C-alpha cells in the first residue's frame with residue numbers, strides 16, 4: 001500500500017491549488033481524481049479582483065493567469081444605457097481552462113493518481129482510501145475536495161444542512177455579436193423586478209464571447225423553455241432595451257442551465273478528514289463567491305494548518321475544527337451566504353426596503369459613472 005502524509009481527493013480548483021501549494025512546500029501528498037483533465041463543465045467563468053489577489057497569494061497565479069483572457073473595461077448597464085464604466089483587472093475563461101492550467105503548471109504528475117475514491121476508513125492515526133480499481137492509499141490526513149459529489153461525506157456519516165434548496169438558476173451560453181461589442185465585459189441589470197432575473201453578464205474568453213444569466217426561475221418555468229427555443233427573443237423580452245447597447249447577437253452552441261442548492265456540511269464529526277470548497281459548502285453563482293471560498297480554503301489549509309498539524313498533530317476532529325473556525329474562513333464563508341440572500345432579496349423582494357436598495361444601487365453607480373466621465 002502506498003503511504004503519504006496528505007491525500008487530496010478531487011482535482012478541481014480547491015484540490016489542485018492545495019496540491020500545488022503543498023508541492024512547493026515539499027509536503028508529501030497525492031492528488032486523486034477520476035479524470036486526467038478537468039472536463040468542459042459549466043462552473044465559475046470569471047475571476048474578479050478579489051479572486052485574482054487570492055490566486056496571487058497562493059504563489060501559483062502567474063502561469064495560470066497567462067492561460068486566461070484578461071479584461072480591463074467593466075461596463076454596467078440598464079435600460080439600454082451605460083450606467084458606469086470601471087477599469088479593473090478581471091479574467092474570463094471556461095472553468096476547465098483555469099483548473100487545467102493549475103494542474104498543468106503546478107501539479108507534479110508523479111503525485112497525481114487517476115481514480116475515483118469509493119471509501120475512506122480510519123485505522124488508528126492512518127486513513128485508508130480505496131479507489132474504484134481496488135488501489136489503497138494510506139494517509140495521515142484526507143482532504144476532501146470533491147465538489148458537489150456528496151458520496152464520501154455520506155459514507156463517512158457526515159450530515160448536510162440544506163440552507164436553500166433550488167436557490168437559483170445559473171445559465172451559460174456562447175454568443176456571437178453581429179458587430180463586435182465595444183466592451184470587454186458588461187453586467188446588465190434587469191429593467192424591472194418582475195422578470196425574476198438578477199443580472200446578465202457578457203465577457204470575452206480565449207474562445208470567444210460568453211454570457212452568464214442568473215435568476216430565480218424553476219426549471220419548469222416557461223421562460224426556460226423560451227430561452228432554449230429562441231434565446232435572443234427571450235432575452236429581449238426580459239430586457240426590452242438590451243439590444244440598444246449590444247446590437248443583435250446570436251446564441252451559439254448549447255445553453256447550459258444549472259439549478260443551485262445552498263448547503264453546508266457539519267464539521268464536528270470525523271477524525272483525519274477535512275472538507276474544502278464545494279465539498280464543504282456551496283455558493284450562489286450570481287454572488288460570485290464560490291471560487292473565493294475554494295481559494296481561501298486551499299490557502300488556509302495548505303499554508304497554515306497542514307504544516308501546523310503535521311508538526312504538532314494529532315489530526316482528530318477537535319484539532320481540525322481549528323480550520324473551520326479560523327476567523328478568515330468564517331468571514332469569507334459568512335459573506336458568501338450573506339451575498340447569496342442579498343442578491344435574492346434585491347432581485348425578488350417587493351418590500352419597500354429592497355426596492356429602495358435596487359434603486360440605490362442603480363443611482364450610486366450612475367452617480368459614480370457621471371462623476372468619472374466629468
Ligand SMILES: Cc1cc2nc3c(=O)[nH]c(=O)nc-3n(C[C@H](O)[C@H](O)[C@H](O)COP(=O)(O)OP(=O)(O)OC[C@H]3O[C@@H](n4cnc5c(N)ncnc54)[C@H](O)[C@@H]3O)c2cc1C
Nearest residue numbers: 010012013014043044117146147277278285288289290291
Ligand atoms: C453553474 C455555476 C456557475 C458558477 N459561477 C461562479 C462564478 O461566477 N463565480 C464564482 O466565484 N463561483 C462560481 N461558481 C462556484 C464555483 O465554480 C465553485 O465554488 C468552485 O468551482 C468549487 O471548486 P471545488 O474545487 O470545490 O469543486 P470542483 O471544481 O467541482 O472539483 C471537484 C473535483 O472532485 C472530483 N471528485 C468528485 N468525486 C470524487 C471522488 N469520489 N474521487 C475522486 N475525485 C472526485 C471531481 O472529478 C472534480 O475534479 C459557479 C458554480 C456553478 C455550478
